[in-house]
């Protein structure tokens with residue numbers, strides 16, 4: 316299915332307008348825009364309506380400064396005006412179980428439910444705030460030192476910080492980053508053979524090289540970066556931190 320974009324509507328336009336924003340003005344999102352966006356995001360589908368996510372807005376200057384450090388020096392965390400920590404949340408279900416003298420059994424599946432539900436909510440939230448004219452950037456650097464993040468936010472058992480989200484008024488207009496061709500992600504009936512997949516990635520690598528060239532970073536390539544990305548295990552402390560919070564990932 317080699318498509319170009321055939322039909323657009325305001326929702327599709329908004330989705331296609333996405334770019335991560337890494338420079339912000341000093342204008343912070345209003346409580347009413349944030350509240351509106353969170354309520355819209357909560358309408359995301361959720362596994363069996365369990366709603367196993369929550370979001371912590373970090374407002375204290377000292378905490379934001381500490382989070383800049385913990386995310387590897389990402390100044391935008393403090394500069395955006397609003398920084399949210401998106402969490403998987405089994406806490407509420409633990410409380411319900413405790414009150415009913417029931418078990419709240421956590422396993423890999425319950426953790427996956429948290430990650431899936433929180434991610435669907437978070438993407439809805441980003442899209443909602445972008446539709447209100449604000450810029451966003453997710454922050455996976457939040458997992459660089461989960462123990463320190465957990466202590467900073469005083470997270471109770473059953474709450475799993477997953478990633479951050481900066482929200483603020485954009486002070487830059489970055490080029491849009493191309494994505495893989497649709498044929499590399501949407502398949503009819505069976506997964507493509509390796510040669511076809513490698514060919515599509517090679518074509519995308521050329522698109523990305525052109526994108527980097529436009530950005531003044533000529534010579535950078537996507538394939539080279541991807542080869543490095545998983546060359547060694549990433550963030551090896553995740554498992555022990557989440558298990559210390561009550562997750563069971565075995």
Ligand SMILES: Cc1cc2nc3c(=O)[nH]c(=O)nc-3n(C[C@H](O)[C@H](O)[C@H](O)COP(=O)(O)O)c2cc1C
Pocket residue numbers: 333334335336337389452453454455456457478491492
């Ligand atoms: C879960 C997640 C974590 C991310 N973490 C970071 C981050 O720590 N720092 C950053 O600058 N961008 C981060 N990003 C943004 C990605 O780099 C960006 O979405 C990707 O390169 C595509 O670019 P675009 O969003 O502008 O289209 C993250 C994105 C996601 C979805």
